[in-house]
Amino acid sequence: MTFAAGDDVVVSSREHTGHHRTPGYLKGRRGTALRAHDAFRNPETRAYGSDGLPKERLYLVSFALPGGDRVLADIFEHWLETAA
């Protein structure tokens, strides 16, 4: 597990063609890992007939909204980078 609860992370803003589960509005955004979920089959390969292995760790990540509210989203580990 690369990230622990409390770690500051950034969602990768790399280009990606094809099915993936990282919402566009969060790409490039800085957030905080809240919880490490299990590892799951990778939807990016599973969508095209593969077994989706190796599994990728999923994290619940918190992002700030204006006014003190927050968005919590599930982001796969290979879309997260350590915040500088």
Add this chain to the structure above:
Amino acid sequence: MSHDHSHEPVTTAAEPPAAARVRALTDLLVEKGVVERDEIRRRIDWLVSRTPAHGARLVARAWVDPSYKERALDDARLAALELGLDPGESPQVIALENTDEVHHMVVCTLCSCYPKALLGPPPDWYKSLPYRSRAVSDPRGVLREFGLVVDEDVEVRVVDSTADMRYIVIPRRPPGTEELDEDALAGIVTRDSMIGVAEAVPPS
């Protein structure tokens, strides 16, 4: 496969394009032996047998049993099994507790991920583009349109279930419900309160 039967829809109304697409895909998948019609029927029957009453039982137990609530916050799939509820096949579920400090609401901005095993099929608005896009940009505005005004000193947390996890909200237990037993409590837990766009309704 024999073709002595019609593939026309059994309906008197004009078939919507999405329904025609589903029918064409179903016919192809059956013809190619990928799925059987009975399997599709079994899954549809399962889906329509799920209702918010299942999730409401989980919430009511969480209201009366703090240790059960902690287990549901950690793993609502196991918590559902404890009550004899069917938590569905693969997706994992966790519960989110609304309190006087924090209000959770759930969305899937990418499609319509939803804890169907505990809440039944999602409402149409949950799948709509306006809800999915505005929930994460103007959650308080969306909640106001549902008739729910969240106090300024309460933090709103919009949970975007974009992958394999599913989320069910444990709404705040309304005041004046101290005398209600677990079954009566389950009766005041609405679907919308478990999505987080409403409060549980106090008894009148």
